[in-house]
Amino acid sequence: MNNLSLYGWNDSLFQLKQTSQYKNLFHGRVSAVNKTNYEVITENGVLLCELSGNVLYGKASFELPCTGDWIIFQAFDDHKGIIVDILPRKHTLYRRKSGTVSDRQAIASHIDKAFIVQSLDANFSVRRMERFMFQILEENIQPVLILTKSDLEYDRHQVDESLKHILRRMPVFFTSILSPETVIPVRKFVSQGESVVFVGSSGVGKSSLINSLCERTVFLTSETSKSTGKGRHTSTRREMELMNDSGVLIDTPGVREFGLTSDNSEVLAEMFEVSDFAESCRFKNCMHVDEPGCAVVEAVDNGSLELEVYNSYLKLRKESWHFSTSEHEKRKKAKSFARISEEVKRIKKG
Ligand SMILES: Nc1nc2c(ncn2[C@@H]2O[C@H](COP(=O)(O)OP(=O)(O)O)[C@@H](O)[C@H]2O)c(=O)[nH]1
Ligand SMILES: [Mg+2]
Ligand SMILES: [Zn+2]
Known part of the structure; x- marks a missing residue:
């Protein structure tokens, strides 16, 4: 018997579970992701689970279970089961x-x-x-x-x-x-x-x-x-x-390349001390690159902000913008594609 609260199960996860149509089935936590199945820690031990068709075909690949996810399952026997739902993710x-x-x-x-x-x-x-x-x-x-x-x-x-x-x-x-x-x-x-x-x-x-x-x-x-x-x-x-x-x-396996998927410029500015100076920039929407009266550039010039730190800030900011614009574009394309196929359906029916 496993006590799932040792694995992090708590009240707020219980509340999340109540939103699932499968709330009356058992839950467990994914402890390893294999090529074709998932290892899940449950109250009654470890189960090897596959995904239900609804989960497998109803989700984008990044939404499929990862280690740490809480899932709802149906057991076939003492060792095997099927994942029928994934609780909404937090802090991923x-x-x-x-x-x-x-x-x-x-x-x-x-x-x-x-x-x-x-x-x-x-x-x-x-x-x-x-x-x-x-x-x-x-x-x-x-x-x-x-x-x-x-x-x-x-x-x-x-x-x-x-x-x-x-x-x-x-x-x-x-x-x-x-x-x-x-x-x-x-x-x-x-x-x-x-x-x-x-x-x-x-x-x-x-x-x-x-x-x-x-x-x-x-x-x-x-x-x-x-x-x-x-x-x-x-x-x-x-x-x-x-x-x-x-x-x-x-x-986790050694992650060599760790590409950003974040787009929170406030976090970035705070992290790199840029926000300490930015309040004194002449323009409210200053990008801290070459605007007149930029207090951040001035801080770099007079040595209060290290050049390496500033450069690193610019580099990460650029990368995160690049990611979020591409992601945004992709969503827009997916949306218009969905609209077109709806229209095609309607035309066919009509
Ligand atoms: N000198 C020294 N070697 C260590 C220490 N920790 C790990 N190693 C060695 O570093 C190598 C890689 O360790 P490992 O735990 O497999 O790294 P991982 O790939 O990050 O999981 C092994 O040869 C370890 O013995 C340490 O604190 N001091
Ligand atoms: Mg290792
Ligand atoms: Zn500025």
Whole structure:
């Protein structure tokens, strides 16, 4: 028997369930997405589920279940079932599907905290942190920075300096799996029923950290997988694990490219301290590029706003505009297509 409240089930999810026509059936949480089916945690154990035709054909691909989704199912037997509905998503981490301009891909949903994991070696990149952070803040998920492999040699002063603007919005933890005491504050930071997703490149130590947090081997790391002969890149699918009854940890495969799907210019301006200066711009609708009396450009000129930070702001803003205009265009096209096919139907009937 599983107690689903440990997996995050609560009153507001119960309320959401009441809006479904299937509200009298059982619910569960998707813990892994496989090629042809879904692993679902239910009160009576883990079920492998497929999708009902209505779910499969009635939804866009980014709306199909992702890890963390709460779903309603019908069981065939003790091991197999069918997903008949998905509860409305909240706090979902998306990314732009690689190779597309405006398609979303859901990574994990119903998330409270997102751990942005980087190692204190060549992987350390403030620009990549900012990108994750923007995407995470957009969904009202709390971003947290985890810097792993703190046993390696690195320049703490330089690291602190480069993080100054970021740490206004998120806490940071330095960890090493070689010193278990560095992991304790991270463990304490997650409360019962909270869901945490781990994002970051492959090899930074996400799976090792999750194992250390859970005090047991729940995920294969690149080391352990080598010794079992399974090859290096083990996290080919997302997985979920309960941390000693006090939080839900979700591992993701190393996400290389993390294209933005956010379009909240206020979040972006706040994140990059641009909003601190923007109030003093001469024009209310200032774009902070080359307008006269732009206080942001002035701040860059006099060194109160770092040039790198400003450039990063412009770059992410451009990318997010690009995504949202393409998405908007696509919706408009889909709408007019729907209208045309309605008209065709009417003509045929008429
Ligand atoms: N020195 C050091 N190595 C670590 C640490 N954490 C992980 N590693 C190593 O980094 C490699 C990748 O770890 P893994 O957990 O598989 O990374 P993932 O791909 O992000 O899940 C493995 O060889 C780990 O042993 C750490 O804190 N210190
Ligand atoms: Mg891994
Ligand atoms: Zn301005």
